[in-house]
Amino acid sequence: MATLAASSCLLSCLLVLFLSSVSAVTDDDKQVYIVYMGSLSSRADYTPTSDHMSILQEVTGESSIEGRLVRSYKRSFNGFAARLSESEREKVAKMVGVVSVFPNKKLQLQTTTSWDFMGLKEGKKTKRNPTVESDTIIGVIDSGITPESLSFSDKGFSPPPKKWKGVCSGGENFTCNNKLIGARDYTSEGSRDTEGHGTHTASTAAGNAVVDASFFGIGNGTIRGGVPASRVAAYKVCTPTGCSSEALLSAFDDAIADGVDLITISIGDKTASMFENDPIAIGAFHAMSKGILTVNSAGNSGPKPISVSGVAPWILTVAASTTNRGFVTKVVLGNGKTLVGKSVNAYDMKGKEYPLVYGKSAASSACDPESAGLCELSCLDESRVKGKILVCGGPGGLKIFESVGAIGLIYQTPKPDVAFIHPLPAAGLLTEDFESLLSYLESADSPHATVLKTEAIFNRPSPVIASFSSRGPNTIAVDILKPDITAPGVEILAAYSPDGEPSQHDTRHVKYSVLSGTSMSCPHVAGVAAYVKTFYPKWSPSMIQSAIMTTAWPVNATRTGIASTEFAYGAGHVDPIAASNPGLVYELDKADHIAFLCGMNYTSHVLKVISGETVTCSEEKEILPRNLNYPSMSAKLSGSGTTFTVTFNRTLTNVGTPNSAYTSKVVAGHGSKLDVKIMPSVLSFKAVNEKQSFMVTVTGSDLDPEVPSSANLIWSDGTHNVRSPIVIYTSDY
16 A cells, blocks of 8 residues: 655655555556655755655756646655656656655445433534534545535635635535535546545535435435535545545645545455555655644455454554444345345335245256356356246346346345445345245245335344345554444445445446445544534544443354454444543553554665655664553564463553542453453543553463453543554454
8 A cells, every 4th residue: 555644844855655556557668656755855945846746857857847746745745646657667766855656546435313422412402512523624534525415515604714724625516615625636537426435424424414314215314424514625635436546645745735624535445454554654644744644444354354444553443333223135035034134125026026036947958057046147047037036046147137137136245234226126135034035935936025115223233233244353563453443334324426326337426326345434533533622622532442442342142153252343332422521531642652553663665655754763762562651552572372471561641630549440351361460550630731651461372363362441430431442363364
């Protein structure tokens, strides 16, 4: 991956080229490389774009660089993206000041009652600070936005805050207002959202309250964001083919300089990347150094282990979980039996029954029965399927239903906890119900069924971590627990672009849609972070992150194995109201993060890539990564069969009341028993902003090799409960 960021001050220029995987190649032997040059020069006569052009002219030997320079980064940090051949890349790599050279990469988008579920009620039912909320600006780096959406109407809004330095450059027929105060496009398509993803995430974080919103009547009610009085700035970096890292870096460059208070970015890679190769990690580092928190989605590659992305400690990484509302679609068989499936089905068959046909029974001569049973491409005989409800052993029917003329679809779902929108009447069945359907198909002379319209249920066990949500452990910084937190990300109704498709091959156009993914949970936490910031405008990113993590609801295990441990949900489920009154926080600044990177044995060369600064590590500067003053505590050991002792050093800052005393308590978690000692066991604070340090000593032996072993440390003054997970593990599982 590749990313940039802005540093806290303008430092010396360095050349660095960032990688992310390979983007589109323009000429036969050229591709886009990102040249990151650290902080902007403090020289009064320095002009970044002119410098970039001179470098390109020197490297290419061409007087005209038209078509070479893709874009310049010149507001919050220095650098450029350019089309270079391999030999030209090698020349740049050898120039004085060049740290590294990387190709551009395509990243991916990570694809309401949820706020009520979390306790953040509508209107006067929740304590708010409306004046500060109105001055809060959320930067959304995504696929653009729909400016006409009621979620972004500026009715009742005053002019933008004076601190805003951005622009509205959304392209043709695009207008900003006092709610949607800025838009920038890095795709040459304009800032308008043609997919729906960016509109959905922006409205989830900060959208206005919109009554009577639904997806064709499904989920009808009021949708809103976490901070509806706040302002939105949209940065479009994504198209249907992905999200280019060179565009993403430009968005960070501009968002930081524009004056946003918070960045939400539901974009990532399928696995974690080294920080120096991760554009989001580098961009977020510079944002952090400017006092801006970056909230990032954990990824949708679960439930397999080591699939979490966005693992830097200066990023708040969000997993996805359910709320108490779910969507079900019932299938009524010809024998009267009702099966309960998963989908978001807005099509009404009006109770009419249609013939059922199993893919295996409609196999063409080109395929074996097993492949036909899964409804694989080119495997079915259209004449046997047309006008019938197709039954498939997997979701393959979604790719072929149109070509074979199916009128409906029933399939065995690999994702039993998620309902998806489909472009025809459809339902996904769990194994037991699917086998019951197959039994009916075998026994009935003329099997028929109807698929009913989706209905909402409000008794779903929650929060449960979504099967798709990416899991830890963290393979880059093994002693930093990731993800950090979980939030609603399953079947979320929010604003959508009428230009987008609700599902593949779908011709309908909607203003609101139901999506699932860590892309949906990420803006929930961004909304909570903005909510907390409205009460504490001067809090640093780490203080807000700590408040959110240490006040989270504990998450109970629902499955076996690591999929239901802290590697799935981090500190727990976000609690907005508690986060606004945490009592104590763990503070970090840029110097702490640099000490952490030194402790990971990063070289000065790599530290330049991440921070944009010239840094020399020393014993005085570096710390053990596990001693970073992080709200969670985690350590990876080399083996499971030995006795061990691990210590963690932490410091808490009192943000509650003066003359308060907090007593420690340890609660057992997963896996093997841990013996946890806290010294001192009581922390006494005389004043607000006073700091007190403590040490956690964890001992044990014969760790369970199948799951991490954990406990929870809770500091309590009788009002506040400041909880930190402690996780000890031995492998990547």
